[in-house]
Amino acid sequence: MIQALLPYAVLGSSALSAFGQLSAGRSAKFQSEVNAFGTQVNAYNLETERELSRTEALQRHNDRLELYRSNLSANVAAFAAKGRDVGADRSIAAFLEEQKRIATSDTARSDFMAQVQGAKLESQAIGERAQAASLQAQGRAQQQSAVIGAFTTLAGGMYRYNQVKT
DSSP states (O other): HHHHHHHHHHHHHHHHHHHHHHHHHHHHHHHHHHHHHHHHHHHHHHHHHHHHHHHHHHHHHHHHHHHHHHHHHHHHHHHHHOOOOTTTTTHHHHHHHHHHHHHHHHHHHHHHHHHHHHHHHHHHHHHHHHHHHHHHHHHHHHHHHHHHHHHHHHHHHHHHHHHHHH
């Protein structure tokens, strides 16, 4: 009696093993998709941070130019109030030119640092997106491997079934 059930036990065992392999493959793919989604969210956050950083840099640039314009007006008014000829006095012209150079230098440095920060954040976002793609490919490969393993297990089970049956 037990001898008669042995072929079916071999088939059942192979089927359960194949089902387990398929389930493990689906689970691995699902987990890789979850992990990939997390890295895509990180990439999105980095891109958002880059845009925020760019906007803040533009605001700093505009604030510095506004400060320069305000100081220029105040300085011209102060020199004029003291009776100095702003248009003809070379020392005043040199002072105002130096203030302009400083403001230009400040804005250029701030703009450059913003570009560096933006490039850094963009690079990180690209890395996160590449990692997400890699995780997805890994999950697909694990699922394919599980499917191949399941078919191999089923084929082996059928072979053993035929050996036990005869």
